[in-house]
Amino acid sequence: MNFQHTEDRRMLADTLNRFVTEQYAFETRDRIAGSPEGYSTDLWNRFAELGIIGALFDESDGGFGGGGFDIAVVFESLGRGLVVEPFLDTLIVGQAIARGGNAMQKAALGELIDGSRIVALAHGEPDGHYELSRVTTRAQRVGDAWRLDGAKAVVQHGENASVFLVSARTAGADDAEAGITLFLVPRDAAGVSVRGYRKIDGGRAAEVTFDNVMLADDALLGAVGEGFATLEYAISCGVLALCSEAVGAMDVAKDYTLEYLRTRKQFGVPIGSFQALQHRMADLLLEIEQARSAVINAAAALGAERTVRERAVSAAKYSIGRIGTMVAEECIQLHGGIGMTWELPMAHYAKRLVMIDHQLGDEDHHLERFIALGRG
Known part of the structure; x- marks a missing residue:
């Protein structure tokens, strides 16, 4: 199987990553996240204008994506910026409407895609x-x-x-x-x-x-x-999105930590030169790649028959729950006391990784579900 993204997906990822980097700096995100609305209407509309919401839906529903890897690409980029706009529920509700709605309900998907309806x-x-x-x-x-x-x-x-x-x-x-x-x-x-x-x-x-x-x-x-089958599929899309978001957040947390290990000095040398910390960081990098592989597997299985799809999605959520918590803990510890300060972005990434585990089923729930689905 070829896991290379298509040219369109690479362009989508580049566009979104650049937008998040330039327009969604940590200070901006922190202000939006703590606002009375909890999101920015202006930025939500700009995301829609860029076609980011449309990438989550099939062409037949007015979008230009909608596949597992389209969802993964979008949410991995959103995870890198800890974006708080209502992408997740737009995806879940929109997929439910696309799958189970009548002609009139499906016609209203355009209002989700253009950002005019929450x-x-x-x-x-x-x-x-x-x-x-x-x-x-x-x-x-x-x-x-x-x-x-x-x-x-x-x-x-x-x-x-x-x-x-x-x-x-x-x-x-x-x-x-x-x-x-x-x-x-x-x-x-x-x-x-x-x-x-x-x-x-x-x-x-x-x-x-x-x-x-x-x-x-x-x-x-x-x-x-x-309604159960429609709900199950739509939430599976949401679980894949959360897992992809977590991978994006892990990458940024890893980068912050590597930079800190290279610059923080003790006994006159960077602490990243200490072998014990190198081993911990190497283990962390391997776990993040394992999480990425689980997300790729879930994205590839989203269009498969029910049992294959649901087992892949639950396997990914279990992996993300375990690895996300590990990444949060290790990155905080490798930063030392400064890692706990609210002013440092690292603390916010760690908190988001832990909370993703509790959305749409935690690690324990999805492990049990994976086993139960395997029994038929």
Whole structure:
């Protein structure tokens, strides 16, 4: 298999890396991440103008990419700059619409691609424990409408979204794959409540509750009770994106650490000349390449049949969880006390790597899932 990127992907990566380097310096990112909005509308629109959002979607949906390696290229570059704009949920919700939506819903993908509409995935619940099929939010048929009741946790950019993709149970047990239905719920619908908060690694999220929210049939995404497959695929795209983002962040953390080892002196010589630190750094470089290989494997498998795809994605997320935590710890330790200071970018990269492990399933969850999928 040829793992070399196409010329188009190389150009995309070069363009995005250059934009992030020139327009998304750490000071800019830090200011945006701590702002009341949690992202920059201006930069989001500029990303859209560059075609970065469009690269996440297939040509048939109005984009010019959409494959596993397109997603990986974009998010690896975003990870290098710790970009906080709502790329992840745009990808997940957009892929769900592309896969399960009707003609009218798919036509609205253009508003995601041009950056004019912010969307958010409202799937995780306070007691969900990362289990994709664990859905207790309920949707009941009431006359010719649906009544939605429940609560969703850690909804990324929930305060800014105009539409939520909500998973709700219309039949079956709380942890059954069958009986999950997807709805596109307007943020301003009666009965929708949003409580926002700042995330520990920058940006904002929200707790969203649905209290007697009445929805028409045009809010349905796909068939009633058959939303799990669409949700699973869309979240697999999101997991691949997170893993790719982590690889980009690891590369920058590694570069910062190497530079520090070359310049920090002790006993009159750079500390990077000490053999013990060289061994630790060599081990770190090998682990990062292992993480990169896992992401390549997941990107290649995104278009494969379900079991192959899901095992590759879970294997990558497990690897990223383990290696990302190791990179964060080692880079902080090799920097010494200065590595913990908030003013140093290194601390922010370490924090983001640790938090990526907890998004869309942590290391332990994906290891168990990988084993379970192998049993058939």
